[in-house]
Amino acid sequence: TKHDVKFPLDSTGSELKQKIHSITGLPPAMQKVMYKGLVPEDKTLREIKVTSGAKIMVVGSTINDVLAVNTPKDAAQQDAKAEENKKEPLCRQKQHRKVLDKGKPEDVMPSVKGAQERLPAVPLSGMYNKSGGKVRLTFKLEQDQLWIGTKERTEKLPMGSIKNVVSEPIEGHEDYHMMAFQLGPTEASYYWVYWVPTQYVDAIKDTVLGKWQYF
Structure with missing residues (x-):
């Protein structure tokens, strides 16, 4: 759209x-x-050599334009879906179901429901990772590292x-949890x-997140 505007040359870019x-x-x-080039807000039109004619x-957006761009039509649906996923127990979600449906590992460590214990001196073993492979957790406190060991390799992660660290009881087996270690900025990095x-x-949470005083 073209506009013819009369404006004093001694006015600033801001005006x-x-x-x-x-x-x-x-x-x-x-x-x-x-x-x-870009018109500076603090200089007058005369200073930047604007002449008559x-x-x-001008390039710009109204507030409504910006809101329309930042709120795609399906955003509400995405929000609703995210909310729905939050309400649904993690253990019912498809990605977790396929591991849990394998059943309890035969060498799973015994659990004590309703108890809170310090970490044992030995690695925690008899657990699965998301691909259904066996995994063990070793807490190397003197090195401030968590070692995640599988048959193929051992990842040595600085605490x-x-x-x-997030966890949730496994439905029907509340004396065991599924647990995730967040290794990056988003949920996609959960191990x-x-x-x-x-x-x-x-x-485990206190050790990894550094809350030593709770021991």
Whole structure:
């Protein structure tokens, strides 16, 4: 859209934005005003050599445009789906179900329901990871590391690199938990471990997240 505007040359770029706002409804903060480059807000039009009859280009968005871009139509559906996933117990979600349906590992460690114990001196073993392979957890406190061992390899993770630890009792086997170690910024980085004896859950979280005083 083209507008013919009369405006004093001794006005600043900031004042010009206010004028454009009154004509177009574009908020000043959402305007890009260009004349041989971006027009500085603190300089006058005379200083940047604007002359009578000059063409000044304005690019901008209204608040509604911005909201429309940031709120796609299916965002509400995505939110509803995320909410639904939150309500559904983790152990019923498909990715976890396929591991849990294998049943309890034959060498799973015994659990003590309703108890809280310190970590044992030996590695925690007899658990599955998300691909259904056997996994053991070794807490190397003197090195401040968690070792996650599988048949193929052992990952040595500094405790400080683990962002969070989440867990949930396994439905129908509440004396065991499924647990995830968050290794990156998002949930996609969760390393899942299944069939963790319930009495060690708090000790694992406290050890990894550094809450020594609870021991």
